[in-house]
Amino acid sequence: MSGPAAATGALPADLAEALADVAGRRPLLVASDYDGVLAPLVGDPSAAVPVPGAAGALARLVAADGVTVALVSGRGVADLRAVSGFEGPYRWIGSHGAEYDGPLTGELAARRDALAERLAPLVAAVPGARLEVKPASVAVHVRQVTDRVAAAGLLEQAHAVADPSLTLKPGKEVLELAVTDADKGTALLRLRDDLGAVATVYLGDDRTDEDAFRVLPPGDLTVKVGEGETAARHRVPDPAAVVLLLETLADALD
Numbered sequence: 155m156s157g158p159a160a161a162t163g164a165l166p167a168d169l170a171e172a173l174a175d176v177a178g179r180r181p182l183l184v185a186s187d188y189d190g191v192l193a194p195l196v197g198d199p200s201a202a203v204p205v206p207g208a209a210g211a212l213a214r215l216v217a218a219d220g221v222t223v224a225l226v227s228g229r230g231v232a233d234l235r236a237v238s239g240f241e242g243p244y245r246w247i248g249s250h251g252a253e254y255d256g257p258l259t260g261e262l263a264a265r266r267d268a269l270a271e272r273l274a275p276l277v278a279a280v281p282g283a284r285l286e287v288k289p290a291s292v293a294v295h296v297r298q299v300t301d302r303v304a305a306a307g308l309l310e311q312a313h314a315v316a317d318p319s320l321t322l323k324p325g326k327e328v329l330e331l332a333v334t335d336a337d338k339g340t341a342l343l344r345l346r347d348d349l350g351a352v353a354t355v356y357l358g359d360d361r362t363d364e365d366a367f368r369v370l371p372p373g374d375l376t377v378k379v380g381e382g383e384t385a386a387r388h389r390v391p392d393p394a395a396v397v398l399l400l401e402t403l404a405d406a407l408d
């Protein structure tokens with residue numbers, strides 16, 4: 155795996171070489187998580203604006219012949235569109251892949267709402283904790299909880315509330331409980347097949363992105379953003395380096 159981008163802004167040599175190689179393959183799918191990849195992680199998800207240059211780099215990529223750009227997120231699609239402000243002919247995959255061809259059915263939404271009702275008093279009892287109701291899941295956030303023992307205890311309680319039919323998606327300072335078993339890897343493979351893509355670039359930073367890193371074939375280009383163990387083949391340190399990566403790929407496509 156390549157190391158982090160240098161302080162001068164250069165990408166690792168093996169990553170730059172891999173980008174040059176994948177740029178010559180069409181149809182090409184370029185897909186990315188949002189939070190922690192195209193935008194910095196922040197305590198208030200509604201304030202997670204894109205890092206400077208991200209929108210322009212994505213616009214360059216999607217304008218290239220034979221290239222599809224997809225935003226793949228744990229957020230609901232409507233929330234992702236609103237907070238990112240991205241506009242263009244992108245493919246939008248939300249709720250870890252559950253939002254692919256439209257919203258959830260009424261039955262699944264009812265299960266989600268019942269779960270939120272069970273979790274609400276637990277979250278309310280921990281100062282700084284936040285409950286987020288998404289289209290296909292309910293997430294317990296503890297990033298802003300100053301009492302770290304209480305934060306860990308809340309996540310354990312939320313885990314205990316989950317019945318076996320729920321899919322648990324632990325992340326950075328969050329536990330998401332989904333009413334479907336969709337994941338980013340399954341959604342990416344589906345999109346890859348729908349497009350007939352011969353190569354995929356995928357960038358992610360969290361544990362849920364590992365589902366995608368693990369299932370994409372060896373010829374694809376997978377990039378972990380930030381620290382931590384990963385199945386990705388390359389790594390960059392932060393969203394600023396992601397912009398450099400995307401611009402480098404766009405240059406190679408020109």
